[in-house]
Amino acid sequence: xxxxxxxxxxxxxxxxxxxxxxxxxxxxxxxxxxxxxxxxxxxxxxxxxxxxxxxxxxxxxxxxxxxxxxxxxxxxxxxxxxxxxxxxxxxxxxxxxxxxxxxxxxxxxxxxxxxxxxxxxxxxxxxxxxxxxxxxxxxxxxxxxxxxxxxxxxxxxxxxxxxxxxxxxxxxxxxxxxxxxxxxxxxxxxxxxxxxxxxxxxxxxxxxxxxxxxxxxxxxxxxxxxxxxxxxxxxxxxxxxxxxxxxxxxxxxxxxxxxxxxxxxxxxxxxxxxxxxxxxxxxxxxxxxxxxxxxxxxxxxxxxxxxxxxxxxxxxxxxxxxxxxxxxxxxxxxxxxxxxxxxxxxxxxxxxxxxxxxxxxxxxxxxxxxxxxxxxxxxxxxxxxxxxxxxxxxxxxxxxxxxxxxxxxxxxxxxxxxxxxxxxxxxxxxxxxxxxxxxxxxxxxxxxxxxxxxxxxxxxxxxxxxxxxxxxx
Amino acid sequence: xxxxxxxxxxxxxxxxxxxxxxxxxxxxxxxxxxxxxxxxxxxxxxxxxxxxxxxxxxxxxxxxxxxxxxxxxxxxxxxxxxxxxxxxxxxxxxxxxxxxxxxxxxxxxxxxxxxxxxxxxxxxxxxxxxxxxxxxxxxxxxxxxxxxxxxxxxxxxxxxxxxxxxxxxxxxxxxxxxxxxxxxxxxxxxxxxxxxxxxxxxxxxxxxxxxxxxxxxxxxxxxxxxxxxxxxxxxxxxxxxxxxxxxxxxxxxxxxxxxxxxxxxxxxxxxxxxxxxxxxxxxxxxxxxxxxxxxxxxxxx
Numbered sequence: 001x002x003x004x005x006x007x008x009x010x011x012x013x014x015x016x017x018x019x020x021x022x023x024x025x026x027x028x029x030x031x032x033x034x035x036x037x038x039x040x041x042x043x044x045x046x047x048x049x050x051x052x053x054x055x056x057x058x059x060x061x062x063x064x065x066x067x068x069x070x071x072x073x074x075x076x077x078x079x080x081x082x083x084x085x086x087x088x089x090x091x092x093x094x095x096x097x098x099x100x101x102x103x104x105x106x107x108x109x110x111x112x113x114x115x116x117x118x119x120x121x122x123x124x125x126x127x128x129x130x131x132x133x134x135x136x137x138x139x140x141x142x143x144x145x146x147x148x149x150x151x152x153x154x155x156x157x158x159x160x161x162x163x164x165x166x167x168x169x170x171x172x173x174x175x176x177x178x179x180x181x182x183x184x185x186x187x188x189x190x191x192x193x194x195x196x197x198x199x200x201x202x203x204x205x206x207x208x209x210x211x212x213x214x215x216x217x218x219x220x221x222x223x224x225x226x227x228x229x230x231x232x233x234x235x236x237x238x239x240x241x242x243x244x245x246x247x248x249x250x251x252x253x254x255x256x257x258x259x260x261x262x263x264x265x266x267x268x269x270x271x272x273x274x275x276x277x278x279x280x281x282x283x284x285x286x287x288x289x290x291x292x293x294x295x296x297x298x299x300x301x302x303x304x305x306x307x308x309x310x311x312x313x314x315x316x317x318x319x320x321x322x323x324x325x326x327x328x329x330x331x332x333x334x335x336x337x338x339x340x341x342x343x344x345x346x347x348x349x350x351x352x353x354x355x356x357x358x359x360x361x362x363x364x365x366x367x368x369x370x371x372x373x374x375x376x377x378x379x380x381x382x383x384x385x386x387x388x389x390x391x392x393x394x395x396x397x398x399x400x401x402x403x404x405x406x407x408x409x410x411x412x413x414x415x416x417x418x419x420x421x422x423x424x425x426x427x428x429x430x431x432x433x434x435x436x437x438x439x440x441x442x443x444x445x446x447x448x449x450x451x452x453x454x455x456x457x458x459x460x461x462x463x464x465x466x467x468x469x470x471x472x473x
Numbered sequence: 474x475x476x477x478x479x480x481x482x483x484x485x486x487x488x489x490x491x492x493x494x495x496x497x498x499x500x501x502x503x504x505x506x507x508x509x510x511x512x513x514x515x516x517x518x519x520x521x522x523x524x525x526x527x528x529x530x531x532x533x534x535x536x537x538x539x540x541x542x543x544x545x546x547x548x549x550x551x552x553x554x555x556x557x558x559x560x561x562x563x564x565x566x567x568x569x570x571x572x573x574x575x576x577x578x579x580x581x582x583x584x585x586x587x588x589x590x591x592x593x594x595x596x597x598x599x600x601x602x603x604x605x606x607x608x609x610x611x612x613x614x615x616x617x618x619x620x621x622x623x624x625x626x627x628x629x630x631x632x633x634x635x636x637x638x639x640x641x642x643x644x645x646x647x648x649x650x651x652x653x654x655x656x657x658x659x660x661x662x663x664x665x666x667x668x669x670x671x672x673x674x675x676x677x678x679x680x681x682x683x684x685x686x687x688x689x690x691x692x693x694x695x696x697x698x699x700x701x702x703x704x705x706x707x708x709x710x711x712x713x714x715x716x717x718x719x720x721x722x723x724x725x726x727x728x729x730x731x732x733x734x735x736x737x738x739x740x741x742x743x744x745x746x747x748x749x750x751x752x753x754x755x756x757x758x759x760x761x762x763x764x765x766x767x768x769x770x771x772x773x774x
Binding site: 171172173176225226228230231232233234275325326328382434436471472 | 535559569575602
C-alpha cells in the first residue's frame with residue numbers, strides 16, 4: 001500500500017505544475033492521472049494477487065510434499081507387516097494355568113505307596129478342596145541356525161518358582177543326530193517326556209510315582225539319532241548328574257546316571273499310528289534317604305540306600321482315528337511296564353527316635369520290583385473324552401539283610417517295606433472346548449496304602465495361553 | 474553302558490551304509506502340494522504326503538511316521554501361514570534334519586508366494602482359531618497354484634541343480650496346461666458368479682473369491698469351533714430371510730452339521746473334494762478343479 005501511494009504522489013507531483021495552466025487541461029490531466037492511478041492500482045492488485053496465489057501454491061506444494069512423505073512411510077510400513085524392532089525376535093511365550101478341586105477319603109498329606117521305597121517326589125494327590133496347580137511358563141525360540149532354546153518354569157502355588165526344563169537342542173547336526181543339554185525330561189518310557197498338562201489323567205501312573213518320583217527330569221546331556229528309514233527308529237543315550245530319584249545327590253565328579261532308549265513307530269494303515277520302545281536307566285544313589293518311615297514302636301526312622309539302581313521300561317502307545325481324522329472321534333491306548341533292580345547297602349538309623357541299637361545298623365539290600373499301567377482314552381464326540389486306567393505295582397522280592405541277618409531291627413521296623421502290591425482304578429471324563437482349554441472330572445479308587453483305600457474325586461482345569469507349542473505324539 | 478553305546482554305534486554305521494537315493498525326497502504337508510510336487514518333479518522325486526484329504530490339516534499329530542519321513546526329506550513343502558503350527562515345528566525339531574529348518578532351502582511355504590485373504594486386523598484367540606498371517610487355504614484359486622508352482626519349480630532346481638533344466642521344462646509344460654485349464658474353468662464357472670453359499674469352515678474363501686461366489690455364512694460359530702445347535706439355529710433363521718444356493722463342506726468336515734441345516738433350510742449340502750483325494754474323481758490338481766466346478770455347477774442350475 002505504501003508503495004502505491006508513493007507512486008501516486010510522484011505522478012501527481014510530476015503533472016501538478018503544468019496542470020495549473022488551464023482548468024480543462026487540468027481536468028484532463030486529473031482524469032489521466034486517475035486513469036493511470038487506477039491502471040497502476042489494477043496492475044499492482046493483479047501483481048499482489050499473483051503473488052498471493054504463488055505464495056499459496058508454494059505453501060500447498062510444501063504440504064503436498066510433506067503428505068507425500070507421510071504416505072510413503074505408510075506404504076513402507078504396510079509393505080513390511082511387522083515393524084523391524086527388537087520385539088520381532090521375541091521368543092514364543094506361553095503359560096499354562098492349572099487348578100483342582102479335590103475330595104479324598106484319605107489324608108493326602110499322609111500319602112504313601114506301601115511296599116516301595118518312597119521316591120521323595122511330589123507324588124501325592126492334590127490338596128483337599130480348591131487348590132492351585134503348578135502354573136507353567138514356557139519360553140522357546142531358535143537361538144541361531146544351530147541351536148534351539150527352551151525354558152519352562154513352574155510357579156508353585158505356595159510361592160517360588162522351579163526350573164522344570166531349561167535346555168538347548170541342536171538343529172544343524174548331520175545324519176539325523178540331535179544333542180540336547182541342560183535340564184530336560186528324560187526320553188525314557190513314553191509318558192516321561194510328556195508335560196503334565198498334556199496327561200490324559202490328573203495324575204501320573206503309580207509306576208511313575210514309585211520308580212521315577214513322578215517324572216524323571218535330569219541335568220545332563222542327551223544324544224539322539226534317527227535312522228534314515230521310513231519306519232521311525234530312534235535311539236539315544238543320556239548322561240546326567242543322577243541326583244534325581246532313583247539316584248541321589250552324590251557330590252562326586254563324573255556321571256551319576258545314564259540311560260539308553262530306543263523307540264520304533266509307524267503307521268498301520270491310514271487310521272492307526274503306533275510307537276513302542278524300551279529304555280534302561282542306571283543310577284548310583286549314595287545315601288538316598290527316606291525319613292518318612294516309622295519303627296515297630298511308631299518312632300521315626302531314617303533309612304538310606306547306597307548302591308546301584310537299574311530300571312527297565314517297556315512302553316507302547318497306539319492311536320486310532322477314522323481315516324486319521326481325530327476331530328470327531330479317536331482312541332488312544334497306552335501302557336508301560338517298569339522293572340527295577342536295586343543292589344547295595346541299607347542303613348537303618350533310629351538314633352533320633354527309639355535308638356534301640358546304639359547307632360545306625362547297616363546291611364545288604366537288594367530288591368526286584370515291577371509295575372505297570374494300561375489306559376485307554378476315547379473321544380466319543382467332538383470335545384468329550386472318557387478314559388479308564390488300571391495301575392498295578394508288584395512287590396516282587398526284597399532281600400533286606402538287616403532283617404534276614406538278624407542285625408536287630410525286624411520286618412516290623414520297616415513298615416513301608418512290608419510286602420504289598422498297590423493297585424488303582426481311575427475313571428476320567430474331560431471336556432475340551434478348544435485345544436487350549438480342558439475341564440476334567442476324575443474318579444479313582446487308590447489302593448496305594450495298605451488297608452486304606454483312598455476314594456478320590458477331582459475336578460481339574462487346564463488352560464493354555466499364548467503361543468502354545470505343538471504337543472508330542 | 475559301554476556295550477549299549479557300541480551297539481548304538483554299530484546300528485548307526487549299519488544304517489548309514491544304505492545307498493544314497495538319487496531322487497529328491499519330498500515331504501508334502503497336504504495332498505495338493507504333494508500333487509504339485511509330482512507334477513513338477515515326475516520321477517525325479519519321491520513324494521510322501523503327510524496327510525490325506527479326509528484329515529483336517531489343522532489337527533494332525535507329529536506321529537512317528539512323519540518324524541521318520543521328515544528325517545529323510547530334502548524338501549518339505551507345506552502351506553505355511555500357521556496352518557501346520559500344531560505339528561510341523563515338532564517334525565523340524567525332532568527329526569534331526571538341518572535341511573528342513575525354517576529359512577533353509579529345504580523348507581518351502583506355499584502361502585508366502587500368494588496374497589492372502591482375510592488377514593485379521595487384531596489377533597485374539599477369543600475370535601476362534603484364526604491365523605495371524607491370513608487364511609491359509611490358498612490352493613483353491615488356480616492363480617495361486619500357478620504362483621506356487623513357479624516358486625516350487627525354482628526351489629527344486631536350486632536343491633537339485635544338476636536337474637534344474639528338467640524341473641524348469643516340466644514346470645513350463647505344467648504351467649501351459651494349467652493356464653489353458655484355468656481359462657476353461659473360468660469360462661465354465663462364469664455362471665457361478667454371485668451364487669450365495671454357506672460354508673462349514675472358512676476353507677473355501679479363495680475359491681469363492683476366484684469364482685465370485687458370495688459367502689453368506691459359516692456353520693462354525695467361530696473358526697475351528699464345532700457347530701452348535703444355537704449357531705446353526707441362528708444361521709437357519711438368517712437363511713430363511715436370505716436363502717443361499719448351497720452349503721459347502723470339505724471332504725474332511727463332519728457331514729452332520731451341513732446335513733442338519735440342509736434338511737431344514739431345503740438347501741443342498743455339497744461335499745467338495747477340497748484337495749486331491751477328497752473325491753473319487755479328484756485324482757490330481759486338474760481333476761480336483763474339474764470335479765469342484767462340476768459339483769458347484771450341478772447345484773447352481
